[in-house]
Amino acid sequence: MSDIDTAQHQLEENFAPWVQALSPRITEIDADKAVLEIPITAEIARVGGIVCGQALATLADTSMVFACAGHLGQFTPVATTNLETRFLAAATGDAIRCTARVIKAGRAMIFAEATLISLPAHKPVAAASATFFKP
Numbered sequence: 001m002s003d004i005d006t007a008q009h010q011l012e013e014n015f016a017p018w019v020q021a022l023s024p025r026i027t028e029i030d031a032d033k034a035v036l037e038i039p040i041t042a043e044i045a046r047v048g049g050i051v052c053g054q055a056l057a058t059l060a061d062t063s064m065v066f067a068c069a070g071h072l073g074q075f076t077p078v079a080t081t082n083l084e085t086r087f088l089a090a091a092t093g094d095a096i097r098c099t100a101r102v103i104k105a106g107r108a109m110i111f112a113e114a115t116l117i118s119l120p121a122h123k124p125v126a127a128a129s130a131t132f133f134k135p
Helices: 003-012 054-074
Strands: 025-029 034-039 080-085 095-105 109-119 124-133
Touching: 003 025, 003 054, 025 054, 034 054, 054 095, 054 109, 054 124, 095 124
Parallel strands: none
Antiparallel strands: 025 034, 034 095, 080 124, 095 109, 109 124
């Protein structure tokens, strides 16, 4: 899957309303990576305008699902079997960008990593890794 419009449509049709509430936008997708962005809004910020960890973990997981789709060449439902998120710094600014990549894919399991940065500062705020089961 390398068409941004098709990927965005899949995101809007297949993800839960609370994921949609983050207003995720796919900005890039190909066989090597998926890049998604969310705006920083009052709904996901806590004291001091810092983005809550739950929103960052959701963005990371969703981005890695689309990295799997890019790697597979089509949107295929996958199940997250493991997700580890490491919070590196306070996430503040206008938006969060997540770049996700598949690091290894087998017949049934796909391993992915993601890096999240704040915009416009381009400061790393979190990193994540996940394992997905491909039914």
